[in-house]
Amino acid sequence: MDIYSITEPTNTTVPIVISVPHAGTYIPKDLESLFEPKMLTHLDDTDFFVDKLYSFATEMGITMIKANYHRWVIDLNRNPESKPLYNDGRVITNLVSTTDFNGNNLYKDKVPKSKDIEDRIHKYYLPYHQKIRDLINEKLDAFGKVLLFDAHSIRQIVPGIRKEPFPDLILGNNDSNTASSNIINATLEVLKSESYNVTHNTPFKGGQITRSFGQPEKGIHALQLEMTKVNYMDDTETKYHPERAEKMQSLLKEMFTSLLKELQ
Numbered sequence: 309m310d311i312y313s314i315t316e317p318t319n320t321t322v323p324i325v326i327s328v329p330h331a332g333t334y335i336p337k338d339l340e341s342l343f344e345p346k347m348l349t350h351l352d353d354t355d356f357f358v359d360k361l362y363s364f365a366t367e368m369g370i371t372m373i374k375a376n377y378h379r380w381v382i383d384l385n386r387n388p389e390s391k392p393l394y395n396d397g398r399v400i401t402n403l404v405s406t407t408d409f410n411g412n413n414l415y416k417d418k419v420p421k422s423k424d425i426e427d428r429i430h431k432y433y434l435p436y437h438q439k440i441r442d443l444i445n446e447k448l449d450a451f452g453k454v455l456l457f458d459a460h461s462i463r464q465i466v467p468g469i470r471k472e473p474f475p476d477l478i479l480g481n482n483d484s485n486t487a488s489s490n491i492i493n494a495t496l497e498v499l500k501s502e503s504y505n506v507t508h509n510t511p512f513k514g515g516q517i518t519r520s521f522g523q524p525e526k527g528i529h530a531l532q533l534e535m536t537k538v539n540y541m542d543d544t545e546t547k548y549h550p551e552r553a554e555k556m557q558s559l560l561k562e563m564f565t566s567l568l569k570e571l572q
Contacts, residue, residue, distance in 0.1 A: 312436050317367075323447045323455060343415060344413060440456065498559065
């Protein structure tokens with residue numbers, strides 16, 4: 309299994325890269341036996357179908373990178389030294405987590421040791437991040453600026469993080485440090501133009517990918533968009549919902565069109 313998949317633009321290339329780090333579902337055979345069998349029946353922390361939701365983007369000239377391995381193998385959006393992204397008491401899954409978002413144990417007996425984690429960093433984590441760096445540099449060389457857009461989804465209610473439902477759309481840029489104000493404002497203006505409930509850096513500010521790559525002073529802008537799954541999946545949050553997805557895709561297309569104007 310390839311660590312990631314690249315979907316190249318089907319139209320004239322533009323300076324945007326979409327990263328989808330949490331839609332992968334593959335767990336290597338040698339690791340499967342370590343997990344609680346019941347946890348593997350439904351990989352609940354997966355950002356299901358996010359790559360499908362954004363599949364229109366290649367027609368706009370946007371490059372997409374999607375991780376193929378599940379986040380329980382290693383979380384590509386966490387700090388490689390397992391430094392917490394937040395310090396407000398919420399449940400935070402680690403780089404190689406031993407629980408899901410709601411505190412359920414993932415492993416039967418033996419949890420990964422430091423050597424196991426280091427092996428996974430070198431085998432899965434670093435190649436994904438290096439490929440993002442390569443794609444960014446390609447766009448910088450060609451255009452002088454680039455936007456990295458990290459695409460995510462989450463269940464509407466995750467008690468381990470907070471008791472109330474999440475907003476529909478959550479734009480994160482580490483308190484406006486990972487992208488220019490023009491890029492951020494252009495994104496928010498479009499997202500707020502529809503009936504969705506939109507928040508900015510609350511309750512998510514963007515994870516390691518957004519925070520580590522965003523350097524607007526160097527022409528590298530990075531945004532994370534988290535959305536609740538019911539915006540493109542059914543009410544059970546298990547199946548793709550074409551009508552809901554089409555409505556969301558229309559908004560996302562408008563957003564990327566606006567962002568391209570800002571980048572140009």
